[in-house]
Each structure stands twice: as structure tokens, then as C-alpha cells.
Amino acid sequence: MDHIIELVELTKKYGDYTAVDRLNLKIRTGEVFGLLGPNGAGKSTTILMMLGLTEPSSGKACVCGINATTHPVEVKRKVGYLPEDVGFYEDLTGMENLLYTARLNGMHGTIAQEKASELLEKVGLGKDANKKAGKYSRGMRQRLGLADVLIKNPVVIILDEPTLGIDPNGVRELLELIQKLSREEGLTVLLSSHHLHQVQQVCDRVGLFVSGQLKAVGNIQELSNQLFSNHNFMIQVKVGGSPALSKNGLHTALLQLKAVEKIDKQTEGWINIGCSEDITPVIAQTIVDAGAELYHLSRKSYGLDDIYQLYFEGGKKHENHTPSQTNVI
Template identity: 45%
Template structure:
């Protein structure tokens, strides 16, 4: 395996008494898409800022592409693209002028800048409106322009903070497609988000943040195995149910728990896929089966299950 491109050891950041990030160990391999997950204020953005040298760690060490962001921030920032949460641009300038400023700050020559800007605008499909003032752009277009802005420096790593927040489903979908496109181009991507389904759709590995600590990390599948214990969740909707159905379902072999989730809707948590048994039970019980499916194990479940088990009070969250 290659050397990790991002390597953090015992990374810690305190703001006064408040520990924003505590003893973080993180290794991201080249070419992978790593997702940082967690509720707001769990320490994702602080971690990103430390990786870029924009805030100094209280303790611990970081290496990004072999550089120390504390001492060599310019080397790191020349190779790592960062798309902040809710990115902003100069409204009175056009998209192209905004990108030219970024190119100048990166010290690119005029020709290189022009070529890269054209390529970046094409990639995010904004070339047709590149001459328009950014003030007229929609939120989704701004986010895509943000990706183009990051691409101007031809980065080896891209760090995206909440890239789909505030976008409509169409905009979010476009941004996610872009991320997959960049992954295919061989760029390592670090993605912070609390929108689990989207993260699941694009990430190879995820790390779950809770109160400044990374409490779990691995592939979605591995996390599911660990947190959910290989459990299945069967969702069942039936009409004309007799009272006795719930006990009947819970007596099925392998069923762990049956909960009533609404009118005629039950969810069964089980050790195995017992759809066939459940269907038989409903029909034999004299009711009509309307819907029956088994939920794919999603990050949502892992997340909810994990955080149901830890208490939520007593700690102060900051943005």
C-alpha cells in the first residue's frame, strides 16, 4: 500500500477548556474518498483547518503529502484544494474573473491560468455563463464554481466541507457526480458532511466524529457489521391486522424486536432476512400484505444506532 497522503497522529485542538478535536488519528490513502461524518460541532471543520495550517493544533502532528501544515503551509495549500462550507465569491466580478484572482494568488502564469480556468469551467459545466457576474448565480452554480475554483490549482487532494448543504436535490446530485468524476481522475478527496446518504454514495471509507473524537472508522460495510451486529431490518405494511400479529411476528425464529411504526406498519429487527416467514405469518393470520421490504444497511442506521447509545447532554457544541 502507498504511504498515506494525509496522516494525523494524536491531533488535538483546544479552545480554552473546550476540546474541539481530541486525540485524532487519521490516515487517508491516495486516490480514496474519505468521509468525515458527525453532527455539527463535532470537530470536522476544525480538523480540516488544522490539515490546511489555517489553525494551529494544540498537540499532535499532521503530515499532508509529507509536509507539515504548521511550518510549510504554502506547500500544503499549493497542493490541496479546499472548498469551505457555503463558499462565497465576489458578486460584482464574473465567474472567470473570480477564478483569475485565485490563479494569480497561486502564482500561475497567464497561459497556464487561462488553460486551467477553461478546463475547470468546462468540467463543472459553467463555461456558458462564465462571463456573467457571480451575483446572478444560484446556490448550486456557486457550489460548482467552488469546485472549479479548487481545480484551478490542479490539486492532489481536495477537501470539501459540507459540499451539498443548502442545495436542492438536483444541485446536490450534480455536486456528487462531480466528486465521483474527480475521484476517477485520481484525486484524493476528503469530504465532511452530516448528510449520510450522500456520503454513503461516494465515500470509500468514513470516520464517525463525536465530540471531537473519531469514534469509528472503516468502510460502510465494516461499520454496519460492527455497530448493527449484522442485523436486518424488515419493514412490513399490512391491512386488517388482528391484535395478535405483533406477538406472532416476534415469535418468528431469528426475530429480535418488533416495533409498531404507524398504522399497520411494523419494523422487525432480526438476525436473518425473514421476509418470507413474515409474509407467511401475515397471510396466515388473516390480514392482507401491502408492502414488505428489507432495508439496506445504511449509514443512517449506523449513525442513529451509535448515537442512541451515547448520551447527548452535558457538552457544549460550537459551530
């Protein structure tokens, strides 16, 4: 099966309010997919529909080819779900909590013991296996949550804001662990978050959610191409020399280049040049030929920051937007 999750025109309304609006999305087997969007964008509602925990108003959500609304129990057997806040028996140890889940899933005796130990090692809690869950830090609880999800042998894991409230080191460790699990075990991971940097770090592809709608899907390069197709290459230069020359002669010379689509002059000699193709050497030559002094030249590419800003802070920013990621030539 190429696509392990398939959402077709998935919609959820609460009265007149549309929380999820005609969502179409296919997630490939084995990929780490990020649902990225601000609070209230509809990520959790989408996840609940995938798990069969809330009914869509229209459309459908299929996981492993199974309709989550009509066959929620079958879907739950395939999917491990780690909610924002995992509940554990605080007086039981990490190991005892895992054994409890194992028993609920029909796993007993030595097999359950071995599996629980293996998973605790895998999530980095080997040394803390016999510590009470109530004494675990937030990061440790999330890692125990991952082990708790994995003991059910799922093929898909869905993580809702897994890094919330964890310190930066813990976040890094958890994300590395999620990525490793996906690579080593062939697991499909769906991760919901509003932390763009975390999503960028760990996800193969990202879906951008805004007000219940999926605005764009792809890896960072694809998103960048979809959203900034007007100016595929932004070349930034800092020039000096005669003010008259840089104001008129150079501007005209640059605009005469076929690939140049837009020129934004900034202060202190900085100029952003939007181009349809990478003509970095030609721009350098044009500046020198125009008699200006070239102090800096770099090609910028759009990162998730720019993409996020475009959608979450309004389209107006797009026009004057300065990309954040710089490849200095």
C-alpha cells in the same frame, strides 16, 4: 502512498474545552471521504488542522506525508480547500476571477487562459464564464469555487459543507461533479457535511463525528456491521390468523431457531426478527408450519439514517430501532 491523509491522536483544545479528541484516521489516495457530524462536532477544526491553519494541542496531521503544522506552506501546495463561503471579486467575471488565482499560482498567458476555460467547461460554467461573479447563484459560486481550487492542480481537495444553501438540483449536480472529478482525475476528496443523504450518495467511506470524537469509520455496510453487529439481519413479517397462535405458538417456534436473537412484536401483526444470519426462507417456513398466515416478509438492512440516529440521537434508540432501508424479498 496508500494513505494520503493521516491523523494521529490529533487533539484540539480551546481552554478546558476539547473540540477534537485524539483523532486517528487514515484516508486512502483517490477516495471520496465524508466527515459526517452535527454542528459543533469538530469537523471544521479538524480540517483547519489538516491545512496547518490552526495548531493541534497534541498529535499530528500529515497530508501527502507532510506534517501540516510544521510545513503548512508545502501542504497548501498539495491541497485545494473550498470553505463554506467562497469569496470572489464580485465585479470580475468567473473567468477573470480564475485568471487572478492562476496568476497568484504562477500561471500566466495562454496557458492560464486555456486552463481556466477548460475548468469552467468542466464545472459547467462554460456559458457563464464572462458573467460577473456577483451575479452568480449560490450553486454557480460553489462550482466556480471548485474550478478555483482545481486551477492550483491539487492532489487533495477539502470541501467544507459544499452544498449549503444550494437547491436540490444544484446539490445533485455538484455532488455528481465532485464524484466525477475524483474518478477521472484520481483526486482524493474530503467532504465535510451534516447532510447524511448527500454523504451517502457520494462518499466511498464515512467518518462519524460526535462531540469531537470519531465514533466509527467505514463504508455504509461496514458502519452498519460495526454499529449493529448484534442483529446483522432484521427480518420483518406481518402475520395473521388465530391470535392465540400468533401470540404463543409462533413466538416460541421462532425463538427456537438458532439464528434468531430477538423478536419485537409490533401492532397489527407486524413482527421484527433480529437474526445473526439471513434465514429468511426458514422464517417463512416456520410461520406457515405454525399455521399462521403470512402477509408480508422483507429483510431490512441498516442505512445511514439508522447509523446517524444511533449516534446523533443517543444510544438508547438502538434497542427499539427499526431500520429504514427495506429489501423486499
